[in-house]
Amino acid sequence: MEETKKVTRIINCSKKDFEQMSPMDLKESIYKSEGRTIMGQHLIFSNTGLVKGVTNTELMFAFGADMVMLNTYNLNDTKQNPGMQGLSIRELKQRCNRPVGIYLGCPGKNMPAEKKMYDLEGMLATPEHVEKAISEGVDFMILGGNPGCGTSIADVINTTRWIKEKYQDQVFLFAGKWEDGVNERVLGDPLAKRDAKDIIKELIDAGADCIDLPAPGSRAGISVSMIRNLVEYVHSYKPKTLAMTFLNSSVESADTDTIRMVALKMKETGADIHAIGDGGFAGCSTPENVQQLSFSIKGKHYTYFRMASTNI
Numbered sequence: 001m002e003e004t005k006k007v008t009r010i011i012n013c014s015k016k017d018f019e020q021m022s023p024m025d026l027k028e029s030i031y032k033s034e035g036r037t038i039m040g041q042h043l044i045f046s047n048t049g050l051v052k053g054v055t056n057t058e059l060m061f062a063f064g065a066d067m068v069m070l071n072t073y074n075l076n077d078t079k080q081n082p083g084m085q086g087l088s089i090r091e092l093k094q095r096c097n098r099p100v101g102i103y104l105g106c107p108g109k110n111m112p113a114e115k116k117m118y119d120l121e122g123m124l125a126t127p128e129h130v131e132k133a134i135s136e137g138v139d140f141m142i143l144g145g146n147p148g149c150g151t152s153i154a155d156v157i158n159t160t161r162w163i164k165e166k167y168q169d170q171v172f173l174f175a176g177k178w179e180d181g182v183n184e185r186v187l188g189d190p191l192a193k194r195d196a197k198d199i200i201k202e203l204i205d206a207g208a209d210c211i212d213l214p215a216p217g218s219r220a221g222i223s224v225s226m227i228r229n230l231v232e233y234v235h236s237y238k239p240k241t242l243a244m245t246f247l248n249s250s251v252e253s254a255d256t257d258t259i260r261m262v263a264l265k266m267k268e269t270g271a272d273i274h275a276i277g278d279g280g281f282a283g284c285s286t287p288e289n290v291q292q293l294s295f296s297i298k299g300k301h302y303t304y305f306r307m308a309s310t311n312i
Contacts, residue, residue, distance in 0.1 A: 009033045010066050011302045014309040015097035023172035026099055026139055027209055030272055031240055036298035038306075039244070040065035040290050041103075043278035044083035045072040045118035055085050056284040061098050061310070063287040064294030064303040068096070069142055071103040071278055074122035075129040083283050089136040097310055101140035101172075102133050108155030120149060125159045127166075134171065142174040144212065152184055153177050153194075157202050164207025175203050176212030178219065178246040186214045188226040197233050204234070210242035216269065217262035218251040227269040235270070245269055247293065248277030252285035256292040263296035 008017045010029040021029065030037045040060030049056040057068045070089070074080045084092060093100050104125035123129075125143060133141065143159050145151020160175045177187050177199075185192035187199060200211055211234045216224045227245060234243045245266045251258065259276075266274045274297050278284050294303040 007032065011036050011298055011305070013066075014312045016312070018097060018099060021099075021139075022169070023140065024169045027172050027240075027242065030242060033272075035267065035270060035272055035274075036302065037067065037273045038065050038290070038294045038297060039067040039069060039273055039275035040284065041069050041071055041248075041275060041278040042083060043071050043283035044081045045074070046083065046283045048082050048085055048282075050282045050284065050287070055087070055092065055095075056083060056282070057092060057100065058096055059287050060284060060290050061096050062307055063291040064306050065098075065290055066306060067099045067101065067140070067273075069101045069103050069140075069275070071146070072118045072123055073102050074119050075132050076119060076122040080119065080122070089133075089138060093137055093139075099139035101142060101174075102138045103142045103144065103146075104129065104133070104159075105145050105149055106143055106151050106155035106159040108152055108158070109150070125163065130163055130167075130171075134167070140172040140174060142212065144175070144177060145180050147180045147182075149180065150183055151180065153187075153199055157199075157206050160203055160208050161206035168207075172209050173207065174210040174212055174244060175206075175208040176200075176244075178212050178214040179248055181214075181219070186219060186222070187212075188214055188222050188230055190221075190226070196230055200230060200234055201237060204238050204241055208241070210244055210273065212244050212246060213269075213271065214249075215245040215247040215262060215266045215274075217265040218247045218249045220249070224265050224268045227271070231270045242272040243270070244273035244275055245271040246275045246277065248275075248279060250277075250279045252277040252289060253280040254289070256288055259289045259292040260296050263293050267297055
């Protein structure tokens with residue numbers, strides 16, 4: 001990826017910077033921030049959110065997140081997204097003035113969920129849904145599979161390939177496997193049947209801009225050394241490809257001391273983006289945990305800037 005214009009680091013960006021960014025500018029801004037980018041995750045289907053009148057996405061930005069990913073966003077029927085509180089993605093972005101993306105499941109030989117809690121088909125990365133997400137103004141897309149859906153890494157690779165072949169740099173695309181490790185192990189798990197580096201190579205060759213990995217200290221059996229090794233491979237196989245560690249597996253609802261410890265492990269991996277999951281109450285982790293992750297990864301100065309710079 002060649003830099004064609006001066007791009008501000010995401011930790012320094014405010015409204016006017018984000019308004020001018022293309023998908024690849026956003027990728028460059030994260031790369032320049034040297035591992036200090038925080039992503040929140042907002043579960044859309046469960047309820048309206050923690051606080052009446054504002055969405056969980058707005059709360060996470062207010063507590064230091066640089067980006068927020070919408071999970072279980074129903075593209076079949078956008079009226080069935082209670083966590084959006086009646087807003088479209090474009091309207092939500094106008095409120096937040098920050099990058100907002102979407103998590104999409106990957107079509108394949110997926111198993112039906114044991115208990116259907118939400119419309120699985122509504123969040124699949126079909127051609128129609130991807131086109132609709134782009135038209136709604138998403139800043140990035142993350143491919144994977146929520147727990148219980150049976151999405152395989154082969155599904156993720158295939159979906160990555162066709163999206164990037166069609167849209168190329170119009171889409172900032174994340175891909176990998178950090179959750180749902182029961183039927184197929186997550187990347188970095190030493191018990192996996194396939195070498196994680198082979199999978200990462202296939203994902204990057206398919207066009208992935210960022211590789212998603214589990215966070216040591218939150219996913220069972222995953223250590224700093226395992227993920228550090230994979231991040232080094234991501235960064236060396238194709239320079240400027242990004243890596244993201246994901247703090248989830250319900251640890252996102254732990255106390256702030258735990259978040260602090262896990263955050264430092266995440267930082268040691270060398271990843272570019274550090275995400276926190278939605279497994280808390282009312283569709284997100286507690287805002288204090290988002291803030292603690294931000295404090296631990298990028299310090300109070302940049303956290304306070306993110307919290308206060310919404311409209312400048």
